[in-house]
Amino acid sequence: MHWIESISRTPAGRLELVGRNLDGHVKHFSPSQFPHQLPGSHTKLRVSLSSDAHRVTPVDDYLALKGWKHLSGSAQRLHRFQADSLEIWVPSQALFKMLFSTMRRTYDAIFSGRGLHEVAMPSHSEDPMALLPGLTHSNDGWAHAVRMRERLFWLLTSASATRSWRHVFRNAVDGVLDAPLPDGAFELRLTGNRLDGVFLATRATLAGVACSDLRLRDGTLLEPMQLDFQGQDHSKRQTDKGKRVERLDDASPWCLTDEQFHHLLDWMFQNKLLQDRGHYDEHLQQTLRRHLDLLRAKFLGRCVWDALPCSPQERACVQARLYKLQRAGHWERLSKLLFSSP
Known part of the structure; x- marks a missing residue:
């Protein structure tokens, strides 16, 4: 389990993530090897959070409360949410798991600058959630994309979610691992530690999102929609x-x-x-x-x-x-x- 401390380039010019574990061991990761799990997960929490009750700060306070003062926070940011009397702290590394799940080709695409259209594209079908294979794809990769169709539909058609993944490469070139939070209300499943009125998330899973900025390829603005990311794919659900x-x-x-x-x-x-x-x-x-x-x-x-x-x-x-x-x-x-x- 490694904390991402910096972003560098390989001799071939590709971006790579540099992580350090609690023992001080340094390891280099390609984007497809993105380390989603952070150490110190004990408590589970389900919570509804809104982008309206959210702010971004340096991650130093998170590292201090976790007791990880020997780790560098220069590459990451801290996303703070207010949930009644409890404040939820989500570092960038956990935010990426929340937004982009664990599909390896998603990380390759957004860190390369080519974007998610490499993985999938919205279709002109009567079914607004129908997807077409991306600009480059493999059979295995496309099968995984179909299973993630509601998440990909959201990432590809929500204006704020699209802005989020487009900023990943721009930030990474500047040595920053972060993305702007999309607009909406989020249903989250968190793992982490609770301390002094703060929940320190080490893993964040997005169970669903309610959003109102979904626009199809023909420019049609859809009604506000609640998307569920935890079940089967859309086509199997209907039957x-x-x-x-x-x-x-x-x-x-x-x-x-x-x-x-x-x-x-x-x-x-x-x-x-x-x-x-x-x-x-x-x-x-x-x-x-x-x-x-x-x-x-x-x-x-x-x-x-x-x-x-x-x-x-x-x-x-x-x-x-x-x-x-x-x-x-x-x-x-x-x-x-x-x-x-x-």
Whole structure:
């Protein structure tokens, strides 16, 4: 397990990463060998974080709290997120695993300056998530790209995510390992250490992202969307009957009872998630209830968005509601109430 201290060039002119472990051993890595795991992982944490509650600072404070003062922080940056009373610290090395996963060809592409279009390109298909093989590809590499299609779709069509991977090479040429954080609300699975109100992440996995800056190749701006990176690929999900919710009615385990819904409704008004109760008529209440039932089916039923019993238009409305709640910082508190109901 090595901490990346610097970026250098090989005799052939290619970029390489220079890492040092806690024993002082120095090792050189090609981008495809990117070391994702840092030492000292003990505690696991699932958390929702927003790009709005984020700032970037030097990484020295992270190294000091970890007790790694003998390591150099000159190449990396520290991404700080606020999650209620807990501050989450993610160094650049863990941020790369979060954004770009562990696909080796992704790292080769973004560190070479050629970009992700070397791996895959969006298609003109009616399916907006359809991908075409990149400018150079192997059969094994393309099979891996298909399994990562939702992440690649996000990285290729989100304006802020595209800006992020485009900056990797520019920063690396200057000796800096970092990328600007894309816009959105992130569902993260973290591993690390908790100390003095700070969670020091050593590994970050992106389970999903809610974003509103997805634009297709023809210029079409898509509705705000919640993307799930933890399941199977998109095409297999659509036919996976084991993960499909067939209906939502009184017999469904995902539907709220009248008592549960009115308790949630009162809580939402009390906590300013909803405004002007006098104008929140029966129709608006029923629409809200339907959306909450669909969210319960999505997350408690562990199914994908396409497997929910609703139209594409209604699904987009539910995703937009979820996105707004996450952006406003309300989703974490609301989901605890919503998902604790039997």
